Amino acid sequence: MARRSFILGTGSYLPERVLTNVDLAKMVETSDAWIQERTGIRQRHIAADGQLTSDIATAAASRALEAAGLTPADIDLIILATTTPDRTFPASATAVQAKLGITRGAAFDVQAVCSGFLFALATADSMLKQGLFTRALVIGAETFTRIIDWSDRGTCVLFGDGGGAVVIEVREGEFAPDEGIITHHIRTDGSKSDLLYVDGGVSSTGTIGHVRMEGNRVFKHAVANISAAIEAVLDETGLTSADIDWFVPHQANKRILDGVAKKLNIPEDKVVITVDQHANTSAASIPLALDHAVRTGRAKAGDLILSEAMGGGFSWGASLFRL
Numbered sequence: 216m217a218r219r220s221f222i223l224g225t226g227s228y229l230p231e232r233v234l235t236n237v238d239l240a241k242m243v244e245t246s247d248a249w250i251q252e253r254t255g256i257r258q259r260h261i262a263a264d265g266q267l268t269s270d271i272a273t274a275a276a277s278r279a280l281e282a283a284g285l286t287p288a289d290i291d292l293i294i295l296a297t298t299t300p301d302r303t304f305p306a307s308a309t310a311v312q313a314k315l316g317i318t319r320g321a322a323f324d325v326q327a328v329c330s331g332f333l334f335a336l337a338t339a340d341s342m343l344k345q346g347l348f349t350r351a352l353v354i355g356a357e358t359f360t361r362i363i364d365w366s367d368r369g370t371c372v373l374f375g376d377g378g379g380a381v382v383i384e385v386r387e388g389e390f391a392p393d394e395g396i397i398t399h400h401i402r403t404d405g406s407k408s409d410l411l412y413v414d415g416g417v418s419s420t421g422t423i424g425h426v427r428m429e430g431n432r433v434f435k436h437a438v439a440n441i442s443a444a445i446e447a448v449l450d451e452t453g454l455t456s457a458d459i460d461w462f463v464p465h466q467a468n469k470r471i472l473d474g475v476a477k478k479l480n481i482p483e484d485k486v487v488i489t490v491d492q493h494a495n496t497s498a499a500s501i502p503l504a505l506d507h508a509v510r511t512g513r514a515k516a517g518d519l520i521l522s523e524a525m526g527g528g529f530s531w532g533a534s535l536f537r538l
């Protein structure tokens with residue numbers, strides 16, 4: 216008897232306040248035209264004063280539970296991918312657990328910056344298949360704009376706040392190789408950390424710090440690393456890009472998405488793009504884009520989804536799953 220994890224529902228949440236490129240052009244020397252041409256971004260959402268990452272995560276998780284037809288009592292594992300936790304400790308996932316009123320199982324955070332959701336999904340999938348838990352909330356949520364240097368035009372135009380979540384459940388039985396959550400490839404290369412990092416931390420400066428990035432150098436690695444991870448998941452399964460119903464990438468920059476899609480022969484109409492509306496919401500961007508695809512009626516039960524991400528670390532990866 217084999218064990219396989221399945222996605223039961225998706226949900227997402229975006230804070231109300233919207234900051235447009237035109238608003239940003241009043242704050243730093245930039246323009247709507249530059250931002251759109253170089254990134255595809257038009258606007259981003261900004262968390263309200265006092266709104267925490269765990270609030271955003273809880274809202275997204277509640278919607279995913281509702282979509283799955285489940286209640287918090289059905290969940291025994293919460294993994295929250297975030298770079299912007301409420302507090303240094305405890306894990307923000309435990310705040311989500313408390314806000315949802317869950318008193319059993321376990322909750323913890325995963326930190327892999329923009330790749331965090333895929334790392335969390337791979338972790339939850341493995342723990343479920345190992346028989347440690349039954350049903351998990353896998354969440355990506357960020358108040359990323361709180362670690363932005365609003366005077367640095369090279370980074371402040373790129374990011375936004377938000378959250379997304381999926382509910383996954385493990386089942387026992389005989390399964391076709393391409394049912395449910397199929398496979399993941401997750402990778403890191405710590406030698407490149409100086410190209411994308413935050414210049415603060417608990418044990419270094421004792422401050423929170425701000426995002427620093429050599430954007431054009433990160434860009435060059437992104438397409439190559441992402442393409443390699445995608446090729447790895449396809450090679451492992453024997454599936455090809457022609458089998459994919461929807462490509463749901465991390466939403467950092469539309470030029471990166473276009474580059475990867477072109478390299479892998481994925482047609483434009485199969486690519487889910489939300490970066491124009493949300494900007495880069497780091498660990499939240501994949502579940503936000505996935506939920507958008509589901510709720511707009513594009514991605515349906517049975518569709519084969521390919522997802523990828525690349526972020527600080529460097530960290531990167533790809534996942535393949537059927538809805």
Ligand code: ACO
Pocket residue numbers: 244245246249250253254328329330368369370372411429430431432433434437467468471495497525526527
């Ligand atoms: N408005 C106007 N001009 C700008 C802006 C801005 N907001 N930002 C930079 N510029 C200028 C630069 O100063 C530079 O000017 P110069 O030629 O006079 O020196 C010029 O525009 C070109 O700068 P580049 O950095 O070479 O521009 P590029 O085309 O590479 O675009 C960008 C920059 C959008 C950051 C791009 O490199 C990118 O998206 N990189 C990848 C980001 C990414 O994927 N990160 C990983 C995920 S994030 C995470 O993990 C937290």
